Amino acid sequence: ENTDQMISFNKAFIVGSSNNYYHLLIDWLPRLFALNKHILKNIDKVIFSSEYLQSNYLVQFILNEFKIDKEILFLKKGSYLFKDSFIPINFSLEEKIFFYRKNFSNYMKFQNEEKIYIVRKDSKNRKIINEDKLIKFLKKQDFKIVQLSKYEFKDQISLFYNAKIIISMHGAGLTNLILCRTNTQVIEIVHDVNKKDEDWFCSST
Helix, strand or coil, X not given: CCHHHCEEEECEEECCCCCCHHHHHHHHXXXXXXXXXXXXXXXXXXXXXXXXXXXXXXXXXXXXXXXXXXXXXXXXXCCEEEECCECCCCCCHHHHHHHHHHHCHHHCCCCCCEEEEECCCCCCCCECCCHHHHHHHHHHCCEEEECHHHCCHHXXXXXXXXXXXXXXXXXXXXXXXXXXXCCCEEEEECCCCCCCCCCCXXXXX
């Protein structure tokens, strides 16, 4: 009844977004895999939500890789009307993994096996209280200390593909496990579920 009050868009491809790396990579960006030649001929713009998208570097990287030269819009929260547009359904998880590995295979080149530990220095939660001691120990075991926020996505692909052992606190960064080779060993640090009355991570302060 109120469509006349909405901002209207024609011939758009709607993706959406999330401020969580896991949900962005697994739930939203795979919708771009549906952009085939037929759809590209019938759209003028690709639309994301800016409400939750903290950084669009990953979005821009994927658009560049796919050579999508349409107008890119980031819409704020509101009511919009889309005409002659596409809102794709999601693929299965298996299909998403297949498409990621297929489309970014040029970054999946074996160089040398590495043992990596992922730090969460820029995270607001899930901190390891004695992480400095842990890092000191892991360095003696020839582990590479990695802060994923300092890596571009293409470098994260290479990093995880070449990883032999990965140690990390539970977090969205482990979504990149979909890029690993078979038999990569993973040690995920999580809370002790037997101690239900105790908090399992300390605050960033």
